[in-house]
Amino acid sequence: MIKNRRSPLVYYPKTVNELLQLYKSMPDSLLFAGGTEILYGRREKYPVLPNNIILLSRIEELAAIKRSEGYLEIGACAKLNKILGIGEHVLKPALYQAIKSIATCEVRNLATLGGNICSSYRKKTLFPLLTLLDTRLELRKHGGSRWINLKKYMIESEGLQPGEVLTRIRIPFNNFNNQAFVITGDLKSDYHNAMTFAFIASVQKEVLSDIRFSIGFSNNSIFRVRDFEDALSGRKLPIFGLTEDPVYNRLTTALKSNDIEISPFRRQQIEGMFLSFLHQLNDTL
Amino acid sequence: MPDTHKDKRFICDYYTPGMIIIRIIRASVPCGNIIKINIPELKGDAGIIQFGDIPKNRCLKVFSKEMPILSDGNIRYEGEPILLLYGSNEQQIEETEEQISIEYDTDYTIKSMEIYTEDQIDREINYQRGKPDKNFEKSFRIIEEEYTTDAQNHYDLEPQGAATVISKKKLEITCATQWPFNVRDNVSACIGIPAKDVTVNVPAMGKTHSGKLWYAGLLACYSAIVTWKTKKPSICIIPKTDSILYTPGRAASKFKFKTGLDEDGKILSRSIDITIDSGAFPMLSEEMINRICFSAAGVYSTPALRITARSLITNRPPSGAFNGMGFHQSFFATESHSNSLAAAAGLFPSEWRLKNVAKKQINLPMGWESRKPMQLEILLDTVLEMSDYTRKYAAYKLAAVKQNVFSGKKRGIGISVCCQGNGFMGKVEENEKYTVSARLDNDDKLSIMTSAVPENFQTAMLWKEIAGKILEIVPADIKIETTDTSLVPDSGPSLFSRNITIIIQLIEKCCNAIKKSRFRLPLPIEVKRSFRLPRTNGWNPETFSGNPFPVVSWGAAVVETETDPINLTTLVRGVWFAADCGKILNRELAEAEIESEIYRSITSSTIKPPVKKYTEKGIPLTPAQPAMNISITTKFIDSKELKSGGLGELPDSLVPSALLEAISTAMNTKLTSLPSSSEHLFRQLNHKEKEKIEN
């Protein structure tokens, strides 16, 4: 016997406090921001949604974008196209490119930065870069709030707690004067096989003062080799013959480690991408 | 102009609330038997249709082949329709759909193309011309190679479907089809009513690439059965994912070549073994295998030839026509093989082609009886000159040897030459008596009646222009009736560029006949004309002799690429295209068609869409198009053919082999399967590297 499905009840809070109160009383409700991830890939005309939905798009505070001396602060419900509107000179090339690579322009008018971070599926697009940029997240719940590093947020026990909502994303301004965001494959038509590479480096007086790079994989895991980055930071440019250097083993060993399964093709691509970025750094001199 | 678009209705626009909606419940296993179907209690006007509920004929017929409209208990491919769930409350239907479960007995071996048994063979052709074995003995060198092409799905933008209403005791079907009369006949047979009691209307359609040839008939049957049972209007629209996965796509194929060359690099003998995957129901395998055999040896002089070809029945969705129906696969394989032959003979691919292309039709591999001179050399020279091929090829070949990831992007260039057969092969056109009629009314207004479905409004405009020119009438006074089977004669399916070659010829004949009697007989004058092959053609399908097509188009192309040696992605820099396709009716339209087909062909040759079930996220639902602006140069050479030939299939036959050859040249390797994604290119390079180390 088919039971009649109940249509969901929708709540339209206008302030963050209203939202937190509602969420506290209904922790099972669905927080609905852009909605693109919720309906993506579903073919029903009447998609089954949880009984209670809290719509976030009416809360102005959540869509605000602020610039301060040290960082860019983006409300979790700021639409991706609105963020792009800040301009490439503020966002810096890598972040600008990374946001632009997400879905179609029409979808970016709906999709939010918070949605991208909270989605369990789309870890590949912004995560690799935002972790490199030391992004911090504000998580609020009724009666309290905390700031957490994006990297920590990815650890399950540190992530969102019951009743908690991602409200703000803070990206520190940085002096990484060399940046690149590269996609291999096609994120739109073949998300599973595509990879994203984020590189940032700071070069001062011919010295590579800081270099970071991370890669987003098909299984939504992020690859980063900190000790390799550390070993390179502080070196004088140009760097030639790195593949012969014992330091390079740190990268190749990490690529071959059993923690992440990487096909030989991917290994070659990652090494190639990294070396090509290094090549670009050498060329900046 | 596009503003008229507001009146265009696609099949999805025919739904109105209250109509009965039909959902197809499909098999989730590739083969086996149904043990049990668990159906929850149905509410309201909801109902179920299974194989046994089909009123009369339970099979869909296409030419001489048949397939069950719904599964008869035996599952032959994953996604085979098992039952229809219908009702007017869509929300309720969606809920019921989730609760239907089917149990299967799946203790069977899956039939595939890779390893096959004798009983899988649907049709086999053995053809021989000259003495291949003797010529192999005489050959200076023999080259053996294997090529494969994958199955290819349709990525049409608009959904597929059919709607039915009962009006004055007649079934009125609205169905996005390229073959309205096939839909009418199948619906009348399946319901068990005379064909005159079924009319088929064709709504607006997007570009089809032959995806709506016979599959639309299946959906029309579903809608008709439900309306017949409930006496209410019904509509069956399949989701985009189903349309991609189950609409009859391009057949996968495997080619094994053995070619003997003389000292100069000229072909002496050829042996080709071809296997094609027709899927679970080989609905069009006869035409497909004939076309594949016809084109497998390319357009080169071949003194001795042996072809063995078979189409196999497998547990995959049925294969369909898809642009060219075999020409694409054949020309990819044979043109890629030609590049290897050129390399073996120590010649540039262009030189080898110029040396080997047939000068007269009688020298073609299949040896057409017509002695018409051919212009393949002119076509090749045209693209060579436009693209500066020779210089570029030499430079890129040299650069490719110096492999270094940091030496920048690798450029490559490839060339190919092919033909396109317009219309069905041989007698099909004549036997089926496909007709067009025209009527000049008292007010000097002309009506053209044909069931051919124009691809776009430009095609219809072209028909009007041609008729208008003959009868000296302005296009505004010409009406084209195409959409209702009760008003128009059967003009056959709209594929193989028939709308340009066959239909235009018939319109011309009708108009010329009206012109002759216009001032002698009282108006209205109505004239009907059916197609007849020229007597000189004399095609014999048993011996593969004669000339099989009413009109043949010829083409050559050069593709230049740039491959990133790190991530192995390829950007197409330019395509130079030359064609000899008879009388050009509208140059702008022809160029636009070539351009859009080149883009599509590049995408399908380099992107391998992930094959997934519709339930998984991430299946691309749109016809992927590379975000690159390709410089395309097109030239039509002066043709010796007075009739018009099609050209839409030429890019799909030319581009894949030229593109893969360009990538192969750039990366100093050899790509032998289609599509070739960057992952595939890497495997190829890696394999080569390993071989080098082992040696």
Next chain:
Amino acid sequence: MRIDFSLNGKKVSTDTPPEKRLIDVLREDFGLLSAKNACYSGECGSCTVLLEGQTIPACQIPVFTIRAKHLITMEGFRGTEKYLDIINAFSEAKCTPCPFCFNGKVFAVDRLIDNRRSPEISEIMALLSDHACGCASVSSFIQGVKYAFQNRELRGELLR
């Protein structure tokens, strides 16, 4: 659930399940068929409408999200000067998108040329990639977008 919003400049109200997709509400409850329901995944662009002046895929949002918002569909856009900028440009460039992708392409071009600077080829190609249909020739579409920008610029100057 009763949902009030502004549709093509008029205040309207509909009583519908709140989870129903906007595209289906527009097509079934209001009979507006210009936006097409093709992929239900926001990928093909044929369901594009203007929500608060922004192009969005109507298949990707349930109807409850548009309460008290302003929505424009092609039926409301047709006949406006902005529409004529584009349609006249397409006509001039002999660009003929099919009726299925027409809706999405026109809205996307409108968004692109509103940027107050001449659209770059890469932007037009990205637009085509987002609205891939394969019906119109790429070069005529590029030309059409350029003409559309000129038309709008010219009209803007005339207004000034």
